[in-house]
Amino acid sequence: MIFAAADQVLTVSQMVAAEERLMTAGTDVHELMQRAGRGAAKYVWRTSAGARQGYGVTVLCGPGNNGGDGYVIAEAIRERGGTVQVVAARDPGTDAAKRAASLYRGPIVGAVHARGGILVDCLFGSGLNRPLSDEFEALLSGLAARHDRAIAIDVPSGIDSDTGALLAGKLPHYALCIALGAWKRAHFLMPAMACWDLARLVDIGAARDVASAIAVGKPVLSAPARDAHKYRRGLVVVIGGAMPGAALLASRAAAHCGAGYVKLVARDVAGAPDWLVAHETGDGDLAAALADDRIAALLVGPGLGRDDNARARLNAGLESGRHLVIDADGLMLLEAPAHTSLSGAILTPHYGEMLWLERHFGLATDAAKPARALALAEATGAVVVAKGPDTVIAGPGGQLSFASSAPSWLSVAGTGDVLAGLCAARLAVTVDAWTAANEAVWLHAEAARRAGPAFHAGDLADAIRPALESCL
Numbered sequence: 001m002i003f004a005a006a007d008q009v010l011t012v013s014q015m016v017a018a019e020e021r022l023m024t025a026g027t028d029v030h031e032l033m034q035r036a037g038r039g040a041a042k043y044v045w046r047t048s049a050g051a052r053q054g055y056g057v058t059v060l061c062g063p064g065n066n067g068g069d070g071y072v073i074a075e076a077i078r079e080r081g082g083t084v085q086v087v088a089a090r091d092p093g094t095d096a097a098k099r100a101a102s103l104y105r106g107p108i109v110g111a112v113h114a115r116g117g118i119l120v121d122c123l124f125g126s127g128l129n130r131p132l133s134d135e136f137e138a139l140l141s142g143l144a145a146r147h148d149r150a151i152a153i154d155v156p157s158g159i160d161s162d163t164g165a166l167l168a169g170k171l172p173h174y175a176l177c178i179a180l181g182a183w184k185r186a187h188f189l190m191p192a193m194a195c196w197d198l199a200r201l202v203d204i205g206a207a208r209d210v211a212s213a214i215a216v217g218k219p220v221l222s223a224p225a226r227d228a229h230k231y232r233r234g235l236v237v238v239i240g241g242a243m244p245g246a247a248l249l250a251s252r253a254a255a256h257c258g259a260g261y262v263k264l265v266a267r268d269v270a271g272a273p274d275w276l277v278a279h280e281t282g283d284g285d286l287a288a289a290l291a292d293d294r295i296a297a298l299l300v301g302p303g304l305g306r307d308d309n310a311r312a313r314l315n316a317g318l319e320s321g322r323h324l325v326i327d328a329d330g331l332m333l334l335e336a337p338a339h340t341s342l343s344g345a346i347l348t349p350h351y352g353e354m355l356w357l358e359r360h361f362g363l364a365t366d367a368a369k370p371a372r373a374l375a376l377a378e379a380t381g382a383v384v385v386a387k388g389p390d391t392v393i394a395g396p397g398g399q400l401s402f403a404s405s406a407p408s409w410l411s412v413a414g415t416g417d418v419l420a421g422l423c424a425a426r427l428a429v430t431v432d433a434w435t436a437a438n439e440a441v442w443l444h445a446e447a448a449r450r451a452g453p454a455f456h457a458g459d460l461a462d463a464i465r466p467a468l469e470s471c472l
Ligand SMILES: NC(=O)C1=CN([C@@H]2O[C@H](COP(=O)(O)OP(=O)(O)OC[C@H]3O[C@@H](n4cnc5c(N)ncnc54)[C@H](O)[C@@H]3O)[C@@H](O)[C@H]2O)[C@@H](O)CC1
Pocket: 019, 029, 032, 033, 036, 037, 062, 063, 064, 065, 066, 067, 068, 069, 093, 094, 123, 124, 125, 126, 127, 128, 129, 130, 131, 132, 133, 153, 154, 155, 180, 181, 204
């Protein structure tokens, strides 16, 4: 996979290093601030065009370079003929911010007089390193209340850029968050990402940092080869358990996602549709059923149950040596240290399963989600898809990717089974757990977008086909 600079997701220190590389190459901080501010101003201008007539733009400027960006934005709006004013929370404190402030030729007003169409929040950016004071919090929320809409520059003031944690009691809601130079982790993490409706990125020329995390991108897929046959396209076997519905749902997702052959092995296969090859397989027969060398990926967990039979079925999967996707009950039955070499597997824990696994594997639970997912990947050797409204994918070699925001309609029963089926199908096709997990997460969100509001998990599985078609 090749990723562009626009796909990278940087920590604050990686962003500082990227800016330093640009400066070493001859672009000074003033020029970077101009690029960032003027790039952001285009979005502010477009948004202000929809604001009420005569209701202008107020830019709230803090003391650091985020505040400096604010002066550049204000001046750019003024030059375009817009109505703009600055509220200076503090005097500019950096050389670049001072220079930007000196180049701004519009009015600076007291906060109490500021009301209007759009509030541009440049109080603090990635340099925020401690909680907002009550004074700043009141200033920000008061201004937001006196404007129709708010736009956050780089990150909302009151967000930890690396973890997405709130460093304020309460933040305004933003119509738009404009990331500068590169995405930061907070742009993909809760609770930060619930603070805005839309996020956009302004390019300032930062090159791709190969060590950085990436945003999960749209996969580039191809139709089966001219000489393809069902096994070469990938045979997925889904191990059924106590609750047959979940395994059927995962099978349906897998069948819509490019696998050549989907087979369900379960004690009871009543109700299986005619397109699904379903084999009644008792626990004692499972090892033999999984001995087929043509199996490209095995899914175990959806509807498995947690009793001794379930444990036997999971163990048969683990002992088969196949490429595995382990989900749901399968995760809850994993045992440390026996299952610390799951190399090539994909684990798909939701929040509760993640917590259980961490406790079971003796891992810390108090870090931010990316660090937790990386620790679990390292402990198990598997690719970990840490699901949720902010899905993070971590690989055992330290790879990290962040999913863009997906429709909240996904918060319905069965969508996890669909994701597990997607992972299994992509694993069968690509034979690479990292690639498969990233493709599956993107297709899952895209299927949700295409399924529209209030879908059920079956609708979601059926919407995978048009999602996949968009990648061909
Ligand atoms: N460095 C660069 O080359 C560029 C930086 N850019 C902007 O610069 C921002 C980062 O600038 P800075 O590092 O100056 O950071 P900020 O503008 O976020 O401000 C940090 C300053 O605020 C202080 N501070 C932190 N938390 C505080 C709190 N809770 N209460 C009061 N003061 C607090 C810090 O001690 C520091 O003086 C980015 O978010 C982006 O907007 C862009 O202009 C692009 C270029």
